[in-house]
Structure formats: C-alpha cells, structure tokens
Amino acid sequence: MISRIKGTEDTIEESWLWEWIEGRFKEVATNFGFTQIRTPTFEATELFDRGVGNETDIVQKEMYTFEDKGGRSITLRPEGTAPVMRAFIEHNLSSKGLPQKLFYYGPMFRYEKPQSGRLREFHQFGAELIGSALPIADVFVISMAIEMLNSVGLTNFKLKINSTGDEKCRPEYVKALRNYYRDLLPKLCDDCKVRYERNVLRLLDCKKDAQYAKDAPKITDYLCSDCKAHFETLKRYLDELDIQYEVDPSIVRGLDYYTRTVFEFKYPALGAQDAIGGGGRYDKLIEELGGSKTPSVGFAFGIERIILALKMENKVPEAKGIDVYVIAVEDAQRVESLKIAKALSKFFTVDVDIMGRNLKGQFSQASKENARFVIVIGEEEIKEGLYTIKNMKTGEQKRVRFSDIIEMVKI
RNA sequence: GUGGCUGUAGCUCAAUUGGUAGAGUGUCGGACUGUGGAUCCGAAUGUUGUGGGUUCAAGCCCCACCAGCCACCCCA
Numbered sequence: 001m002i003s004r005i006k007g008t009e010d011t012i013e014e015s016w017l018w019e020w021i022e023g024r025f026k027e028v029a030t031n032f033g034f035t036q037i038r039t040p041t042f043e044a045t046e047l048f049d050r051g052v053g054n055e056t057d058i059v060q061k062e063m064y065t066f067e068d069k070g071g072r073s074i075t076l077r078p079e080g081t082a083p084v085m086r087a088f089i090e091h092n093l094s095s096k097g098l099p100q101k102l103f104y105y106g107p108m109f110r111y112e113k114p115q116s117g118r119l120r121e122f123h124q125f126g127a128e129l130i131g132s133a134l135p136i137a138d139v140f141v142i143s144m145a146i147e148m149l150n151s152v153g154l155t156n157f158k159l160k161i162n163s164t165g166d167e168k169c170r171p172e173y174v175k176a177l178r179n180y181y182r183d184l185l186p187k188l189c190d191d192c193k194v195r196y197e198r199n200v201l202r203l204l205d206c207k208k209d210a211q212y213a214k215d216a217p218k219i220t221d222y223l224c225s226d227c228k229a230h231f232e233t234l235k236r237y238l239d240e241l242d243i244q245y246e247v248d249p250s251i252v253r254g255l256d257y258y259t260r261t262v263f264e265f266k267y268p269a270l271g272a273q274d275a276i277g278g279g280g281r282y283d284k285l286i287e288e289l290g291g292s293k294t295p296s297v298g299f300a301f302g303i304e305r306i307i308l309a310l311k312m313e314n315k316v317p318e319a320k321g322i323d324v325y326v327i328a329v330e331d332a333q334r335v336e337s338l339k340i341a342k343a344l345s346k347f348f349t350v351d352v353d354i355m356g357r358n359l360k361g362q363f364s365q366a367s368k369e370n371a372r373f374v375i376v377i378g379e380e381e382i383k384e385g386l387y388t389i390k391n392m393k394t395g396e397q398k399r400v401r402f403s404d405i406i407e408m409v410k411i
Numbered sequence: 412g413u414g415g416c417u418g419u420a421g422c423u424c425a426a427u428u429g430g431u432a433g434a435g436u437g438u439c440g441g442a443c444u445g446u447g448g449a450u451c452c453g454a455a456u457g458u459u460g461u462g463g464g465u466u467c468a469a470g471c472c473c474c475a476c477c478a479g480c481c482a483c484c485c486c487a
Contacts, residue, residue, distance in 0.1 A: 006478070032452060057485055061412075079487090108487075111414070116480070122487060191484070207483075254486060262487095274484060301487025329445055361440095363447035371447095390445070 007112070007120030010238065014307075017320055021303060022105060024151040025125045032144045034101040038396045039083040041107060045073040051082030051289055053256025055198050062110040064120075076109035079255070080300055082289070089131060089291035098131030098294070116303045117273035126279075126300030129284075133295035135233040138261045138281060141297050143241060145265065145277060152306065153315040154267075157276060160248040161238075161263040162219070163231040164201070166283065169224035174200050176217040184212055201252040218249050230260050253278065257285040261297065267309045276309055277301035291295055321370020323348035323409050327362040329378030337377045340387070343402070344375075348409055366392065373409055 003009060011018055026036070045065050047074045051060050064076035077083055084102055085155050087093075105125045110117060125148075129141050142159070150159060165173055177200045181188070185196060192209050195202040223231060238245050245263075253262045262280035270276070279299025285293040310316050324344050328337035334353075341352035351369055353362045366374045376388035381399070389405055390397035400408065 042426085059461085062485080101469075110486080112485075114479080126487095167420090204486095205485090209432060272482070273486070277487070300487065303475075305487055314426080327446085359445055360447075362442070368446040374447080389444090390446075395447095397446085 003119070004166075007114035009119060009121075017307065017316060018303065021152055021306060021315065022125065025105070025148050026202055028144065028148045028151050029103040030129055031209060032101070032140075032147075034103040034144075035355035037084055037087060037102040037104050038106070039080075039087050039104065040077075040242070041109075042074050042076050043083055043086065045075040046287070047086055048078060050073055051085065051257060051285060054078060054288050056254050058110065058254060062112055064109045064111055076174070078108055078110045079286070080104050080108065080124055080212055081128060081255075081257070081298055084126075084128050084298075085130075085286050085289055085291070085296075088294075089289055091287065092296060094131070094292070097131070099137070100129070100130040102130070103127040108122065115273060117270055117302075117308055119304060122247075123303040124300040125303060126154060126298060128281045128296060130296040130298075130300035132297070133283060135230050135237060135261075138234050138297050139237040139241065139243075141279065141299060142238070143243065143262060145279070145299050145301070146243065148301065149265065149277075149306075152310060153317075154276075154306065154309055154313065155357070156267065156269065156313060158266045158268065159243065159245040159253050159263060160266060161245050162248055162251040162260065163223060163227055163259055163260050164252060164262055164280075165219055165223050165227050166259045168229055169222055170219075170260070172224075173217065173219050173222035176222060177201070177203070178300065180216050181212070187213070202254075204252060205250040213250065220247070220249065227260055234261060257282040257288070259283045263299070265301075267305070267312075269312050270305060270308055271304065275302070276305045319370075321372060322351050323371070324350045324373045324375060324405075325362070325369060325371035326350065326352045326375045327366065328353065329359055331356075332379070333382065336382060337375075339377060340377065340402070344405070347406055373405075375405065 013152065022185060045063070048059055048063060058078050063078055066074055068074050084104060088100065088102075091297070108124050109121055111120060114120060119178065125139065127144065129137050134208070146159070147218070149155075165169060174331050177195070181196055181200065181203060185193065186204075187258055188196070189206065189208045192203050192206050203209065204216065220228075220231070235245075235247075250269070251262050251264055253264075258280040260281045260283065262273050263278065265277040266274050267276045268274050277299055279297070282295040283295040284293070285298065324341075326337045326341040326344070328334045337352050341350050344350045351366075351371070353365060357365060363374065371392055374390045374392060376390065378388075382386050382400065386399040386401060387405060388397060
C-alpha cells in the first residue's frame, strides 16, 4: 500500500467544514474590500531567502527546496506574504493606486517534525493591506482578523501585540540586549548561545531561559519616537474599538521582515502549537524585494489550527444532510425515480438509490444521508400521478403533485 | 533535527508469566415483500505498522525502519 507523505492529510468527510470556513473568511475579507490573489505554490528560492530572511528558522531548516530540470532552485512556499509582494512588484500593482487589499488562501509547506496542529503541508488564509504606514491600517487589519474568527464562532482566543521597532531603533535595542546577555552567556542553553550570535531577539522567547528574559531590557523602552508614537496610537485605537489585547514583549516572530507592529492570535487550549494566526507590519519588505518603499501590514490564519480550536470549543456546525431522497418501491419504478431525482436536482440536493436496495434499505439510506424529505414512487403513485412525500423529521406523509414537492421542500 | 510514549478489524479498544486474536461500534443481511432512526438475530473483515532477530512457540521480548502523539525547537 502506498500511503500519504508524512505530515500531510487527506480531507474527506470534513471537506464541507473546510469549505465553510473558507467561505466565511472570504466573505468577511470581501466585505472589507479585499480581493483574492492567487500566486504559484512554488517560487524561486531566492524570494524566501531575501524576503523571509536568511537567518530565520524557516529558511535555515524548514524549506522544501529542490532543483528543477532546468537547474533552477525552487522552493515550495513556506508562507504567503513574500509571494504576494513579489507579485505586487512584478505586476506593478502600485500603479493601480494604493492601498491594495489582497487576500490569499492555499497550502504552505514547511519541513518540520509533525505534531497535531503542525503539518508539513498546511493551509493559510491571509490578507495583506499594502501601502499605508499609519497605525489605523494595523487596526483595520486586526479588526478584520477578529471579525473572521468571530464569523466561524471562535471566541476564546487572545490577541497579543508587540512592537519590534524599525531600522533606527532596533539596532540600539539589540545592542542593549547583547550587553545584558553577555555575562549570562555561560548559563544559557546551547540553542541560546547560537541565538546570541544569530538573532538576539529570539533569546526572549526561549522557554528554558525564560527566567533571564524577565529582567532583560524591553524593546518598548528602546523604541525611537516614531515607533513609540506608532505603538501608542495603535494601542489607543484598539482601546477605542474595545479590542482586548495584551502587550507581550516575547513576541518577536520568526520572520525577518517585520517592523514595528507584530501580533499573534493565541488559542491556549491547543497546547504547544497555540498560535492560530499571526501577522504584523513589514515596511521594508517590498523595497528589499526590489520594489519602491511601500509600508504594509498583514496576517495569516492557520486553517488546521482553527479547526482544532473549533472542535475544542464544540463550535463545529452540524453537517448538513440532503434535501430529498427519491425511493422506488419496486424495480419497475427505478427509471421514474431517477427522472424525478434529476428534475429535483435543479432546485435541491437530491439522491436516489443505485445499489438495488429494497424499500426498507432505501429508507435506511435516506436516514443515513440525513434527508429532510423522501419521495416514494410505487405503482400506485404512477397510476394516480401523485407522489408520496414524507417529512423524515416529523414522519408526516402525503400524496402531492410534482410542483407541490418543490414548494414543500423549499421551506 | 533532539528526547519520551504509542502502533491489534473502517473506528474505539481487549488478549493472564511468550502458547499462532476477541468485544463494542460501524458495514451488510434477516426478523419486517409499501416505510428509516429503536430492539432482536445472523454474516463478513485482520499478512497484529514494516523488516529482521531470540525461541519448540512472538501481538507480547530484542534491533532497525516507518507512522502518529507529546515535549523541545519554531510557528500557522
């Protein structure tokens, strides 16, 4: 037997749930004026090297990279923002006016050790608001994200925010952090010794050395006046919109392109993989990829984790059954039942037996498919030109004309 | 990538100190030749994750691999 690749999933009985979530998210995004962008699932490796950042874990150890037959280095996209910005630049979308509001949906790939809520192929729904440097843009995007979560019934999530500064103040902060950790270096875990060299910010969210992070210098004390003003305004707007949040200095996010605002939606009940979504501002990404300076902000949700959270909250809606099941009493009425089913399929979801089951078997099947109504077609029905319709919930049943069937099922 | 736990029917799980697999549920059929979800009866289904090894004998012990889960790492 050939089985699926480690860290991937087949979605069979739950396809409807996926479609439902995608539908709700698309609806909210569309109502907020976003339109969909579809980019390839693979890109030139260089895009992520430069976009996501060479020193990040994603680029260092998680990318699905291979050489194609033309000798090009290809990478299965590990995230959605860099590809969207590539497309934004490539199609000169800024010429169409700013802001550009784009959402995307699709599979992402990261070579990691799988766990529940962490797959090698997973799905993200993301949105990018391109062109505004104002804190109001951050709040716009955050409130849309919250609307999305609410639209599928999720409420027990926490919004955590932080500011990572910009190219002016972050180096100052990094310097201060280095100073602080220099003397502690021998006491730190091996990973942190590497982080000290590569990316000091990451020291802050190490779980083993959390004791030292407590007294470490805080980024918020080192923000330059512009970044500080941005952060303060953001918080004030959130307050005014009654959006609950928590400032969490340990949120630095694993992608290099973030500047100023970063945020995460946490769902603590999920355990170690508790981020159901995250995002932030990336004011320098577009110019780093060769475009002109265009400040932007965006976020992405992980669909698998949203589904886990929904299940945990018991918020998964009931799967809908079919509207009508058409039953033939005897073989002689099978063609007629198919004709009726075909006619009804123009209006409703409908099924008919093709397994040669007897009457009872067909009724069982109708129950199993959660049919709201059953149409019974036997010798008598054909003789009278009236069809028996049974409401499967109430058990009520009567003989009606075809046009009445449509009226009854419609309700 | 590191460490720990696990792997038996479609699903959830049994199987004394090693003695070549069983229940519930689901599926199918019948009780019930024009009526489902209830009840009763019956039937089918496994190379015990894969491959080696130890043993007279392995679901059980040992090794390797594969997969899942948990933690780390990191994130969605």
